Amino acid sequence: MSGSRLRRRLSVALVAVTALLAAAAAVSGYARSQIVDADSFSVRAESALDEPAVREAIADRVVDQLAQSVVPDALVVRPLVVSALATVANSSKFRRFFERTVRERHNALFDGEGSFTLSLLAGAGTVAEALRSLSPRLANAIPPGLTAPVIALHPRDFELRAAGWLRTLADWWWPLLALTLLAAVATGWLAGSPRAALVNLGIAATGAGVAVAVAVAGLGAFVLTHISHAVDVSDETERQALRAIWSALFGDLRTAGILGAAGGAAVALLASGRLTGELLAAAWARLRAAARAQSPAARFGQAAALVAAGLLLLLEPGLAVRALGVVAGAVLLLVGAARLTGRAPEARAAASSGGSASPVLLSGAVVGVIAVVALAVALVLPGPSAAPPPRAPAGACNGSVELCDKLLNEVVFPSTHNSYAAADEPGWFFANQRHGIAQQLRDGIRGFLIDIHYGVADPDTGRVRTDLAYEGSSRNKVARQLSPEALEAADRLAGRVGAANLDELPGGRGVYLCHTLCELGAEPLDDQFAIFRGYLDDHPRVVLVLFIEPYVPVEQIERSLERTDLLGYAAVLRRDRPLPTLRRLIRSGQRLVIFAEEDGGARPWYLDGFSFVQDTPLGATSSREFSCRRYRGSPDSPMLLLNHWIDTFPPSPRRNQRVGGRVLERRIARCERERRMLPNLVAVDFYERTGVVDIAARMNEGQ
Numbered sequence: 001m002s003g004s005r006l007r008r009r010l011s012v013a014l015v016a017v018t019a020l021l022a023a024a025a026a027v028s029g030y031a032r033s034q035i036v037d038a039d040s041f042s043v044r045a046e047s048a049l050d051e052p053a054v055r056e057a058i059a060d061r062v063v064d065q066l067a068q069s070v071v072p073d074a075l076v077v078r079p080l081v082v083s084a085l086a087t088v089a090n091s092s093k094f095r096r097f098f099e100r101t102v103r104e105r106h107n108a109l110f111d112g113e114g115s116f117t118l119s120l121l122a123g124a125g126t127v128a129e130a131l132r133s134l135s136p137r138l139a140n141a142i143p144p145g146l147t148a149p150v151i152a153l154h155p156r157d158f159e160l161r162a163a164g165w166l167r168t169l170a171d172w173w174w175p176l177l178a179l180t181l182l183a184a185v186a187t188g189w190l191a192g193s194p195r196a197a198l199v200n201l202g203i204a205a206t207g208a209g210v211a212v213a214v215a216v217a218g219l220g221a222f223v224l225t226h227i228s229h230a231v232d233v234s235d236e237t238e239r240q241a242l243r244a245i246w247s248a249l250f251g252d253l254r255t256a257g258i259l260g261a262a263g264g265a266a267v268a269l270l271a272s273g274r275l276t277g278e279l280l281a282a283a284w285a286r287l288r289a290a291a292r293a294q295s296p297a298a299r300f301g302q303a304a305a306l307v308a309a310g311l312l313l314l315l316e317p318g319l320a321v322r323a324l325g326v327v328a329g330a331v332l333l334l335v336g337a338a339r340l341t342g343r344a345p346e347a348r349a350a351a352s353s354g355g356s357a358s359p360v361l362l363s364g365a366v367v368g369v370i371a372v373v374a375l376a377v378a379l380v381l382p383g384p385s386a387a388p389p390p391r392a393p394a395g396a397c398n399g400s401v402e403l404c405d406k407l408l409n410e411v412v413f414p415s416t417h418n419s420y421a422a423a424d425e426p427g428w429f430f431a432n433q434r435h436g437i438a439q440q441l442r443d444g445i446r447g448f449l450i451d452i453h454y455g456v457a458d459p460d461t462g463r464v465r466t467d468l469a470y471e472g473s474s475r476n477k478v479a480r481q482l483s484p485e486a487l488e489a490a491d492r493l494a495g496r497v498g499a500a501n502l503d504e505l506p507g508g509r510g511v512y513l514c515h516t517l518c519e520l521g522a523e524p525l526d527d528q529f530a531i532f533r534g535y536l537d538d539h540p541r542v543v544l545v546l547f548i549e550p551y552v553p554v555e556q557i558e559r560s561l562e563r564t565d566l567l568g569y570a571a572v573l574r575r576d577r578p579l580p581t582l583r584r585l586i587r588s589g590q591r592l593v594i595f596a597e598e599d600g601g602a603r604p605w606y607l608d609g610f611s612f613v614q615d616t617p618l619g620a621t622s623s624r625e626f627s628c629r630r631y632r633g634s635p636d637s638p639m640l641l642l643n644h645w646i647d648t649f650p651p652s653p654r655r656n657q658r659v660g661g662r663v664l665e666r667r668i669a670r671c672e673r674e675r676r677m678l679p680n681l682v683a684v685d686f687y688e689r690t691g692v693v694d695i696a697a698r699m700n701e702g703q
Contacts (some may be wrong), residue, residue: 011190015200018183019207024169025176026212028258030168030253041249042103046095048241057241059086100438120121190526198267204606205264212257220246292695327697397541397582398446403700404583408593408680409638411582413545414696415447415683416440417645420513420523427463428521430650439529441535444693447545447681452525452552455518456505464512464522465505511556525557529564536569536591543585545681547595547609547641554602570594570605575612579638610634612679615641616671625661640677642668645685654685660690668695 034040046056187204188197196447397404403411418432425436433440437448454467468475512522532544550557561567571590573579586592593607600608614633620626626644644664646655668679678699684690 001384007190007192011187011200014183014190015056015186015204018187018201018204019182019211021176021183022204023211023215023257025173025180026208026256027253028169028173028176028213030250030256032164034252035166036170038106041106041656042099044248045102045245046099048245049090049095049098051241051244051248054085055090055242092496113559121367121649141487153366157165193591195427200268201563202264202268206261206268207211207264209257209259209261209264213254213261214248216254216257220250221463222318261394285364290505336481343450349432395541398543398700399444399697400700405581406585407581408579408585409640409682410678411683412678412696412699413447415449415545415547415641415681415694416445416516416687417449417683417685418444418448419448420528421515421521425521425523430520432645432651434513434653434686438531438535440687441531443688444697445687446696447542447683448681449547449549450513450528451515451549452557453512453514453516453518453522454509454552455512455514455522456509464510464514464518466514466516466518467509470509473551483568511560518522524561525560529560532592533564533566533569536566541586543591543593545593545595547597547613547681549597554596554599554606557606566592567605571607572604573607573612575608579612611637613637613639613641616643618643619647621646623663626659626667628667628674630675639680640671640675641681641683642671642679643683645683651685656685657689660684660692664692665695668699 018605034044184201184204187200191197191200318504326352395401395404398411398413416433419437419440421428422433422436423430423431424434424439425431435443454470455464456467457463458465511525512518513528514520514522515524532546536542536544558567561570569590569592570590571580571585571593573593580588585593590605593701594605595607595609595613596602597609600611610633613636614630614635617627617629617631620643631643644659644667646652646659648655664682664684668682671677671679682692682696684692687693
């Protein structure tokens, strides 16, 4: 090998080494000054409160902790509590408290504490003051010293190990800086001329900047995935909050990397003056030649590149897309700048010069640096530790092979009352469930009791107004169905119920899932039907039951079923024939059984609910009032609906939890004896607190 060729190859290698060292030094310096330093870290963390999603997520976590411990009834007024606490989180007093708390926990973590818990004092201070202004009764129920953990990480969690790695990396700042300077000097010396040295150093800076930007993007995607599992992130607001926190902590590093890459590219292009077309043509020719090469070394390189790309796409597809985007952006920047500065004669002259490394080889070095960083992120970091949900056995029906040959009235469907009224869903007051329908389906709920109303969106209040006149109802009729407190709450939220001329509102009339009054919470019917359709699409061996209390004509429900492609799933049953088995429904594709309290039979799939189903009485305010006698339906109705919830205003998670578990099991057994029927639809409030899914599974296994 000639001396000039060896010199060029050494120059290329040094460019790559310089880029990697510069990227490592940049990350190390940033970690040392902004992450390991408690003051800088806490200031950056506090700045994340500028993002509304962060404030709302913190408030939501506090409410979760209260609801899970001493004040479960906070769930029913969750939107009010979350809104009040989110407002408090934007106050200067809370920001100072938050910054101080983060600083203290940061110091404890880096001083060797084996776990990291960021907690907010809920029984005193700013949080308690906000709760007291909203509900003195709620605030008084909180012990003064109670804290609400917002984030809790344990020694086994990757995030804690990452904190140790950052500390170690920060300690390497001076050695990495020194090595970067030495590598840069060697790169310039090997270039052979000042101009060639500027080209090589500019390319090294470009590679370092792009590598830093890729690392921040890739690590961000990875860390956010792991934190999502560690703190049970369940909705888009919390994911937005995590992204905002990551951006507050590392966004400036990513920006610095992008600017460094842009500056390096500009220096290299201005120094070389190469024409983009020639450079890219040469690079493309080299790539084609490498792809066609048949030597053992070439084949090994091709295989290694394919394996690396495949692993990156399989392990971190999001990272692969981000890395590709950053690389594409850098290439576009290079192309644009080169078109402004490149001249063909200079390109040919430079190409014939032996004083600097080949531009194609240098470009390959930059791509290699980026690939090394991206591959390291994908391979070195472990995948999420959360176990996948258990799969049903092959050929199972509603999760069990034994259920396939059972008739509908021989199967227990764990069910929810007012399924759509969920504290986790935006805007719900006095909710009957914790989680929305999508989560209920994932958790194993198979029966849904829903009410369908006309409503009109009011842009002034952001609420949906119940169109009582269009339904043929009135305020007086509603007042007889609801408690005075519920009606007063609806009046406060959206204006006097029944008083407004809703035809004047611009939103137009729609169909919603609401409980008596849409002012207290509403879900568009199409959106919820689309959730059912998506679940049935993805789970071809599941049968679901809807029991509808309609305040709209069947035509409206039919149109919504058609718009969401759900109508084809609706089962057509005949009362004068035996009920079908689950297997038969699954084979027919009619896996959605729709019962209606009113107008049943108006369509073949719109089944007369109380011809097929008899139920137990409503209105129990304590477990002593639960009865097994027949309330609606006829004695020969083949299915039994067990209404099992405490009917109070507001709905109480605590009281419904008390009638779950053993109490629910005993009532099921009693009603089965007295009625000589299997309770097929067991409907509850706050299902996750009652154990209804597990109880139904045990009953189905024992049939």
